[in-house]
Amino acid sequence: MELNHTHDASRRSWLDSANAAGCDFPLQNLPLSVFRRKGSTEAWRGGVAIGDQIVDLGALQSLPGLQDSAAEAVRAAAAPTLNGLLELGPESWRALRHGLYGLLQSGSSLARQVREALVPQLDAEHAVPVRIGDYTDFYTSLDHAVNCCRQFGIEVNPNFDWLPIAYHGRVSSIDVSGQQVYRPAGQYRTDPSSAPVYGPCQRLDYELEVGAVIGIGNARGTPIPLANAQQHIFGLCLLNDWSARDIQTWEMQPLGPFLAKNFATTLSPWIVTLEALLPYRTGWTRAPERPQPLDYLRSADNAAAGAFDIQLEVSILSARRQAQGRPPHKLTRTSFQHQYWTLGQMIAHHTVGGCNLQPGDLLGSGTVSGPNPWEAGALIELTVSGTHPADIGDGEQRGFLKDGDTVVFRGWCEREDYARIGFGVNYATVLPAPGPP
Amino acid sequence: MELNHTHDASRRSWLDSANAAGCDFPLQNLPLSVFRRKGSTEAWRGGVAIGDQIVDLGALQSLPGLQDSAAEAVRAAAAPTLNGLLELGPESWRALRHGLYGLLQSGSSLARQVREALVPQLDAEHAVPVRIGDYTDFYTSLDHAVNCCRQFGIEVNPNFDWLPIAYHGRVSSIDVSGQQVYRPAGQYRTDPSSAPVYGPCQRLDYELEVGAVIGIGNARGTPIPLANAQQHIFGLCLLNDWSARDIQTWEMQPLGPFLAKNFATTLSPWIVTLEALLPYRTGWTRAPERPQPLDYLRSADNAAAGAFDIQLEVSILSARRQAQGRPPHKLTRTSFQHQYWTLGQMIAHHTVGGCNLQPGDLLGSGTVSGPNPWEAGALIELTVSGTHPADIGDGEQRGFLKDGDTVVFRGWCEREDYARIGFGVNYATVLPAPGPP
Numbered sequence: 001m002e003l004n005h006t007h008d009a010s011r012r013s014w015l016d017s018a019n020a021a022g023c024d025f026p027l028q029n030l031p032l033s034v035f036r037r038k039g040s041t042e043a044w045r046g047g048v049a050i051g052d053q054i055v056d057l058g059a060l061q062s063l064p065g066l067q068d069s070a071a072e073a074v075r076a077a078a079a080p081t082l083n084g085l086l087e088l089g090p091e092s093w094r095a096l097r098h099g100l101y102g103l104l105q106s107g108s109s110l111a112r113q114v115r116e117a118l119v120p121q122l123d124a125e126h127a128v129p130v131r132i133g134d135y136t137d138f139y140t141s142l143d144h145a146v147n148c149c150r151q152f153g154i155e156v157n158p159n160f161d162w163l164p165i166a167y168h169g170r171v172s173s174i175d176v177s178g179q180q181v182y183r184p185a186g187q188y189r190t191d192p193s194s195a196p197v198y199g200p201c202q203r204l205d206y207e208l209e210v211g212a213v214i215g216i217g218n219a220r221g222t223p224i225p226l227a228n229a230q231q232h233i234f235g236l237c238l239l240n241d242w243s244a245r246d247i248q249t250w251e252m253q254p255l256g257p258f259l260a261k262n263f264a265t266t267l268s269p270w271i272v273t274l275e276a277l278l279p280y281r282t283g284w285t286r287a288p289e290r291p292q293p294l295d296y297l298r299s300a301d302n303a304a305a306g307a308f309d310i311q312l313e314v315s316i317l318s319a320r321r322q323a324q325g326r327p328p329h330k331l332t333r334t335s336f337q338h339q340y341w342t343l344g345q346m347i348a349h350h351t352v353g354g355c356n357l358q359p360g361d362l363l364g365s366g367t368v369s370g371p372n373p374w375e376a377g378a379l380i381e382l383t384v385s386g387t388h389p390a391d392i393g394d395g396e397q398r399g400f401l402k403d404g405d406t407v408v409f410r411g412w413c414e415r416e417d418y419a420r421i422g423f424g425v426n427y428a429t430v431l432p433a434p435g436p437p
Numbered sequence: 438m439e440l441n442h443t444h445d446a447s448r449r450s451w452l453d454s455a456n457a458a459g460c461d462f463p464l465q466n467l468p469l470s471v472f473r474r475k476g477s478t479e480a481w482r483g484g485v486a487i488g489d490q491i492v493d494l495g496a497l498q499s500l501p502g503l504q505d506s507a508a509e510a511v512r513a514a515a516a517p518t519l520n521g522l523l524e525l526g527p528e529s530w531r532a533l534r535h536g537l538y539g540l541l542q543s544g545s546s547l548a549r550q551v552r553e554a555l556v557p558q559l560d561a562e563h564a565v566p567v568r569i570g571d572y573t574d575f576y577t578s579l580d581h582a583v584n585c586c587r588q589f590g591i592e593v594n595p596n597f598d599w600l601p602i603a604y605h606g607r608v609s610s611i612d613v614s615g616q617q618v619y620r621p622a623g624q625y626r627t628d629p630s631s632a633p634v635y636g637p638c639q640r641l642d643y644e645l646e647v648g649a650v651i652g653i654g655n656a657r658g659t660p661i662p663l664a665n666a667q668q669h670i671f672g673l674c675l676l677n678d679w680s681a682r683d684i685q686t687w688e689m690q691p692l693g694p695f696l697a698k699n700f701a702t703t704l705s706p707w708i709v710t711l712e713a714l715l716p717y718r719t720g721w722t723r724a725p726e727r728p729q730p731l732d733y734l735r736s737a738d739n740a741a742a743g744a745f746d747i748q749l750e751v752s753i754l755s756a757r758r759q760a761q762g763r764p765p766h767k768l769t770r771t772s773f774q775h776q777y778w779t780l781g782q783m784i785a786h787h788t789v790g791g792c793n794l795q796p797g798d799l800l801g802s803g804t805v806s807g808p809n810p811w812e813a814g815a816l817i818e819l820t821v822s823g824t825h826p827a828d829i830g831d832g833e834q835r836g837f838l839k840d841g842d843t844v845v846f847r848g849w850c851e852r853e854d855y856a857r858i859g860f861g862v863n864y865a866t867v868l869p870a871p872g873p874p
Contacts, residue, residue, distance in 0.1 A: 134608050139692055157690045162633050163624055167692040168605040168699065171571050172793045173657055182658035184790030187600055187731065196599050198731045198789075220610055220701075221619035223874035247790065253594045255576055255604040256693020259790040262605065264657075294624065294635045296874055352635075352874060353621035353684065353696040356609045437660035437733055437789060 001090075001230070006101045007279055009419040013104050014111045015118075017051030024412060024422025025049040030100055031235065031270035031423070032082060034129040037119065044127050046077035046085065049270055049424070050104055052121050059117035063103075065110050070099025081131045082271070086215045086234050086359035093215065093234060097275055126176045126269035130213055130360040135169040135265070136350060137209075137241060137364040140341035142287070144369040147381040161290050163297070164341035164349050169241075169364065170262035176269050177426045181242055183403060183433040184263040188246035196250055200433035203245035203386065204401040207367040208314050208377035208409060210336050211239035212343050213271055214361040221354040226299045229344035230306050232357065235271040236343075238312075238409045238426040239364050242266070245380055245400070265364075268409070268426035276421055280413040282307045282337050284345075296352055297345050306344025310336035310423075312368055312411050314377065316392045317427075319404030328408045329393035331382060334375035336368055336411075403432045438527075438667070443538045444716055446856040450541050451548045452555075454488030461849060461859025462486040467537055468672065468707035468860070469519060471566040474556065481564050483514035483522065486707055486861070487541050489558050496554035500540075502547050507536025518568045519708070523652045523671050523796035530652065530671060534712055563613045563706035567650055567797040572606040572702070573787060574646075574678060574801040577778035579724070581806040584818040598727050600734070601778035601786050606678075606801065607699035613706050614863045618679055620840060620870040621700040625683035633687055637870035640682035640823065641838040644804040645751050645814035645846055647773050648676035649780050650708055651798040658791040663736045666781035667743050669794065672708040673780075675749075675846045675863040676801050679703070682817055682837070702801075705846070705863035713858055717850040719744045721779050733789055734782050743781025747773035747860075749805055749848050751814065753829045754864075756841030765845045766830035768819060771812035773805055773848075840869045 005011070006028060012019045013027040025031065031049050036042040045058035058078040060066075066074060073096035076084035085092065103114045139145065145156045159165065183204055187196040215234030218224050224232055241261060248260030284305035286292065299305050312335060315328030341349075346363055367377040376382040379400055383390050386399030401407070407430075411423035442448070443465060449456050450464040462468065468486050473479040482495035495515040497503075503511060510533035513521035522529065540551045576582065582593045596602065620641055624633040652671030655661050661669055678698065685697030721742035723729065736742050749772060752765030778786075783800055804814040813819040816837055820827050823836030838844070844867075848860035 159624075159633075159687055159690065163688065165688065165692055166695050168607055168695070170605055170792060171608075172654075172795050172798070173791075182791045185660075186790045187596075195728065196596075196731070198733060201790075217609075221868075221871050223622075223871070225874040244790070250596055251600065251602065252691070252693075253596065254689070254693070255602055256689075256691070258573075258603050258605070259786075259792065262792040263790045291632065294633070296635060348874065349696075353623045353638075353681070353700045354610075354619045354871065355607060355696065355699040358609050361609070431658075434658050434660070434791065437662040437785065 001275055001278055003278055006097060007418060009417060012106045013050060014106050014108060015051045015053060015104065017053065023051060024424050025051055026419050026421065027101060027104055028419035029272060029276050029421035030097055031272040031276065032077065032129065033269040033271065034081060034127045035124040037123055038125045044080040046079065046082055047119070048100055049121065053118040054121055054124055055100065055114065056117045056119050063110065063113055066099045067095065069095035082129050083131050083360045086130065089216055090231055093273060094275060097273060128174060128176050128267060129269065129271055132171050132174060132360050132362045133358045135171050135174060135362045136166050137169040137366060138346050139165040139366040140339050140346065141367055141369050142340040143338060143371050144367040144377060144381065147369060147376060151385050162293065164346045166350065167256045169265065173263055174265045174267060176267050177428065179264060179266045179428040180431050181264040181428050182431045184244050184247065184259060185433045185436065186244065186247040186259050188250045201244040201247055204430065205243045205245050205379045206407045207241035207243055208312055208332065209239040209241050209367060210310060210365040211237045211267055212363040213237065214357045214363065215359060217357040217359055217361070218351055220356040223351040223354065224347055226297065226344050226348040227301065229347040230274060232347055233274050233343060235273040236277065237271050238268040238411050238423050240266040240407060240409060240426055240428060241364055266426055266428040268423055270424045272421065272423055277308055277413065279415055279418040280309045282309050284342050296348055305342045307339070307342040308336055310411050310413055312336060312409065315408040316398065317406040317408060318392055318396050320396065321393060322406065328406070331390055331392070332374060332376055334368055334370035334377060338370040339365060339368060401430050403430050405430050438712060438715055440715055443534060444855060446854060449543045450487060451543050451545060452488045452490060452541065454490065460488060461861050462488055463856050463858065464538060464541055465856035466709060466713050466858035467534055468709040468713065469514065469566065470706040470708065471518060471564045472561040474560055475562045481517040483516065483519055484556070485537055486558065490555040491558055491561055492537065492551065493554045493556050500547065500550055503536045504532065506532035519566050520568050520797045523567065526653055527668055530710060531712060534710060565611060565613050565704060566706065566708055569608050569611060569797050569799045570795045572608050572611060572799045573603050574606040574803060575783050576602040576803040577776050577783065578804055578806050579777040580775060580808050580812070581804040581814060581818065584806060584813060588822050599730065601783045603787065604693045606702065610700055611702045611704060613704050614865065616701060616703045616865040617868050618701040618865050619868050621681050621684065621696065622870045622873070623681065623684040623696045625687045638681040638684055641867065642680045642682050642816045643844045644678035644680055645749055645769065646676040646678050646804060647747060647802040648674045648704055649800040650674065651794045651800065652796060654794040654796055654798070655788055657793040660788040660791065661784055663734065663781050663785040664738065666784035667711060669784055670711050670780060672710040673714065674708050675705040675848050675860050677703040677844060677846060677863055677865060678801055703863055703865040705860055707861045709858065709860055714745055714850065716852055716855040717746045719746050719774050733785055742779045744776070744779040745773055747848050747850055749773060749846065752845040753835065754843040754845060755829055755833050757833065758830060759843065765843065768827055768829070769811060769813055771805055771807035771814060775807040776802060776805060838867050840867050842867050
């Protein structure tokens with residue numbers, strides 16, 4: 001994939017809101033979601049964000065003036081999940097982007113007809129945009145690993161230097177921004193020598209992650225080489241990997257986290273396509289004191305590694321602050337470019353043993369944390385396991401999350417000479433734990 | 438659920454092969470699969486095993502003489518997956534069993550018509566019978582845990598006594614008996630102080646497990662109490678959790694097994710329903726030196742715990758032995774009743790934090806090993822990490838699996854005064870690792 005006219009920052013849309021400074025969804029972005037009008041029983045269908053509107057791909061199906069391949073892609077994306085579009089492959093995704101770009105840019109002869117296919121974002125509700133076959137969560141930020149291990153007085157495990165560590169996550173509890181997350185109950189120990197107790201999690205946390213949606217998979221037994229890995233990614237979103245730290249500490253030996261993670265995962269509704277993100281690719285740089293990885297995790301073409309400079313921000317809105325009509329309080333600001341292992345390396349590793357990926361599979365990057373204290377992507381790091389509570393505004397503090405807290409993620413890319421593009425918002429609210437079974 | 442006339446061992450079928458001694462599929466069993474005629478392009482549809490035949494539920498749809506609820510269940514099960522049947526719930530599963538029982542028993546007035554809906558099992562091929570949303574693999578055999586930990590000179594982790602440990606597994610690489618399993622390649626260390634190398638797995642193993650198919654799920658945030666857990670199970674099958682021990686040892690800290698497991702999982706084609714298994718329920722007995730579990734893992738009604746006495750057997754057929762036309766060599770013989778945690782406890786624990794199960798979800802029991810040396814459900818135990826190779830007949834030995842080896846699982850239940858019912862066969866063959874990516 002190469003930069004092309006759809007990345008030209010000077011182009012504008014006929015829709016004014018798309019040209020506003022700081023807008024997440026200018027002409028150069030065109031991310032996809034699945035939506036319907038709020039509170040309606042309409043069919044879920046694909047939509048594309050532009051300014052403060054959504055292009056309803058269901059309504060756009062009947063529009064003449066799209067080339068064959070773009071029209072086919074629109075039809076595939078007008079379904080209740082985007083899997084049909086994913087299966088069509090990169091050429092179709094590209095045709096869809098370029099076709100919509102033509103329809104939405106200033107001077108389009110079809111602007112009037114396209115305007116009839118717009119739905120205001122404020123009037124829409126979203127569903128998880130793809131039917132996810134498998135969800136894999138990685139652990140690829142060295143800063144996150146170092147921050148966490150320091151708290152337990154241990155070194156980062158030696159395999160971190162050699163492979164992007166990962167585990168399989170839970171699909172059934174993945175939902176989209178706006179999710180109401182029940183505080184999980186479970187087993188934990190209040191001190192390491194006692195018997196466990198059952199009760200609501202006392203150390204509820206978020207994890208700031210980037211999600212990658214697989215567009216095209218591979219056959220079982222046929223690994224994806226690093227050089228081709230990015231062609232298999234449809235796009236990226238923001239992902240909150242909710243974590244119950246007390247449950248996690250007690251349960252995770254020897255087979256990894258289970259109930260500590262599987263109660264909820266929240267996705268942003270919009271998937272920003274890899275083509276839109278091309279201006280924000282960065283090279284992969286190995287920390288000089290770390291070993292050279294094995295061949296299948298190395299690429300002569302550094303851009304093929306699949307690293308991206310995505311600005312990320314975490315805020316918290318307490319119930320009290322929300323009742324006062326105040327905005328969320330910013331806690332963290334970092335970039336995805338700090339990640340030690342890249343998306344390309346994650347895919348190459350995931351498939352090297354013959355495991356097959358499928359269209360719609362979801363990869364989580366693992367917590368994104370940067371080298372500075374204000375770049376910690378989880379409360380366990382930011383508050384040193386709750387011992388140094390963070391100020392969340394108006395005199396409130398948090399070691400871990402309280403019921404009623406809303407966690408808000410934002411992400412965007414900006415770079416001189418290119419249009420700023422955003423991921424929109426990923427927010428979700430903590431509900432009290434239900435009673436015992 | 439209670440024992441009823443469908444468990445009466447004295448009843449016979451009009452199909453002679455169903456009444457033969459040692460048959461896995463008598464009138465009292467009636468397990469379900471999804472099948473089509475071998476090598477055909479027919480639609481996949483549900484089928485029920487009887488003797489050496491399959492009742493084609495697609496063909497049976499048009500038969501008059503089934504009660505409404507049974508007819509509805511047959512229609513739902515005539516689809517390419519059994520999920521529609523699962524969603525109908527326990528009353529429908531029961532109606533299907535009782536309806537088919539009536540059609541297949543001696544003296545049925547519809548025997549001639551049903552005979553027209555039979556397909557010989559030898560002429561059929563099978564698909565994974567359900568669309569699996571999530572796959573969870575447990576670790577619930579204390580004997581397995583002790584055997585494995587002893588090899589590393591460590592104690593079983595203290596949480597084993599308190600909860601059924603589990604991790605999420607990979608759905609995309611689950612296939613049905615007959616699967617060709619590529620030996621995975623990946624990273625491992627040849628000695629613990631060296632850097633890892635990349636290459637084909639040198640310590641390929643199987644794990645003998647029982648799989649449970651979830652029939653009815655639960656809402657997010659609504660745990661399933663132990664007393665109700667069994668109502669959520671549709672049925673059981675045999676499951677081979679293929680494991681690459683060298684890759685596993687290197688990768689599994691801190692987040693659990695990943696590439697060591699996600700290249701393949703093999704299921705037996707037949708799902709034996711929970712109703713068929715009722716005569717084989719056993720109570721849960723806590724080892725006296727182990728602690729009393731927390732309330733949500735205890736039940737006043739011991740039968741509700743969900744323990745089953747299922748006889749299990751592992752055999753290996755080497756390529757050489759196969760070429761000579763010889764049968765598989767028996768390695769292991771054990772019972773599922775030795776498992777420390779039961780299926781009911783697995784479900785109660787899985788959902789206690791609010792995680793939602795869905796129809797078609799798959800649970801693996803974890804390796805089933807019994808207290809005696811010949812009851813080890815994996816080669817790592819049976820051969821003490823390959824240091825004491827097992828005799829597999831004709832002078833061949835195995836520490837771990839070689840290319841061309843076929844691993845064969847069988848399972849059945851037998852008890853005085855009840856009909857023997859079987860699970861059929863779960864077999865799969867190891868192929869050489871593909872070249873590097």
